[in-house]
Amino acid sequence: MSYLDLTISQMHLALVEGMVTPADLVKEAIAVSKGNKCNIFEATDFENALKQAESITKVDEKDTLLGIPFLVKDNYSTAGVETTASSNILNGYVPTFDAEVVARLKSKGAIMLAKTTMDELAMGGTGTSGHKGATLNPFDQTRIIGGSSSGSCAGVAEGIAPFALGSDTGDSVRKPAGYGGVYGFKPTWSRISRFGLFPFAPSLDAVGYFARSVEDIALLTEILAGHDEKDMSSSYRPVEDYLGMLKNDSHAKKVGYFPSVIKAIPDKKIIASFDKCLAGLKEKGYEIVSYDFPEDLLNALYPTYMIISCSEATSNDANLDGVKFGLKPDQNAKTWEAYMSDARTRGFSSLIKRRFIIGSFSLLAENQAELFRRAQKARRLIYEAMEKFFASCDYLLLPCAKGKPPFIKDISDRWDPNPNFVDNHLGLANLGGYPSLTCPLGYEDGLPYGINITGRQFEEGKVFQIGKDIENLTGLVNATVSKHGEGI
Ligand code: GLN
DSSP: OOGGGSOHHHHHHHHHTTSSOHHHHHHHHHHHHHHOOSOOEEEEOHHHHHHHHHTOOOOOTTOTTTTOEEEEETTBOOTTSOOOTTOGGGTTOOOSSOOHHHHHHHHTTOEEEEEEOOSGGGOOSSSOOSTTOOOEETTEEEEEOOSSSHHHHHHHHHTSOSEEEEEESSSTTHHHHHHHTSEEEEOSTTSBOOTTBOOSOTTTOEEEEEESSHHHHHHHHHHHBSOOTTOTTSOOSOOOOHHHHHHSOOSOOEEEEOHHHHHTOOOHHHHHHHHHHHHHHHHTTOEEEEOOOOHHHHHHHHHHHHHHHHHHHHHHGGGOSSSSSSSOOOTTOSSHHHHHHHHHHHHSOHHHHHHHHHHHHHHSHHHHTTTHHHHHHHHHHHHHHHHHHHHHOSEEEEESOSSSOOBGGGOOOSOOSSOOHHHHGGGHHHHTTOOEEEEEEEEETTEEEEEEEEEOTTOHHHHHHHHHHHHHHHOOSSOBTTBOOOBO
């Protein structure tokens, strides 16, 4: 049996009881990582990880994360470890400090093993746009694991580590979690400090993470949430006792779903599981509501998200110019414009350049009212419609994706000419800043699919409560590629 295949809480117990040592865990993780073929790693820090593990002689019951290995998406600053966000423009950049979430995990004694591959600068949802090429789905290496937090998801699904940090601007944790058969969570906007997380679109960005049980997600949220004076946007609200809440039954029992999204899903197996899940929840005392969310607003989701996120990205990433960090441009360039153009021409892929063009075009003074401001107004309408939904329902429940993870050969980095809201509905949680959790639901031809729960702002505790009820229905706790049940 592999100890790496345990959840954080189970692994912790094994450490407390002395059945395994942190060094055993890290050695095993290194061995599994070295044999891995899914292109999960940007940079590894195995030597330091092992040194740290070997220095731990005893794990007490209160040290919940001491000696537990984890992975970090490559858009978090990590002191002394190269951090590129899978972009050539940041090749060679070694931060001098840890992102707040990395620091919090390390201060609890968790051991960072490696940085993981991602879609370049977190833009994209396929895990194919990073400078090291596609991250493969461990369940079928000809398919995507999804993105942008690709390597982190694949690493948890593979059983390399029980948890991993990702980031979520539109669905980048919750969509891959569905394709990888693991739990993936983004909290309320501002709930967790983003200090040291490379911004993509700060009005949408959230720290997120993958784990293999709802309990582990709740535990991580307790550790990571809370104000940080280094991030002005982080909330002062007290952090709730999420683990304690999990022991109690939820009093919020009204679940809504959007029939228009369900109708747009062609995969019968996914729909059957979704229906079974609703029926199971009903038996547990939940009330299920079919809610007609305005379809024009669902259709507005993708353009609104794209215009806002690309506009924010083009402005944030203006600092990637080859002057301060990363790739060194042509030293013979005659003008500073030529110097920066060289860095940006060679440093970014075509996907990133296209998004910057969309962003810059939307922000141009003559276009701003028609594009950027209009997108902000559409966002307000979407938010108000979601608030109306939450006035009558406690949760929104929807399948994560419309089918199996696509084949890598079918992926294009081109703008989708016919976007369908069924591919983008998880972005509702970012436009409204809501907490949102993906749970594994079942398997089709050996490929996992998931269900997503979105709750009201700052109601992460309730989201975990219904998540736990769903986990009890599916029995999918601690599922990895080599070891999982059937789900429902
Ligand atoms: N798929 C979305 C995009 O391409 C989400 C990205 C994210 O959440 N970082 O922008």
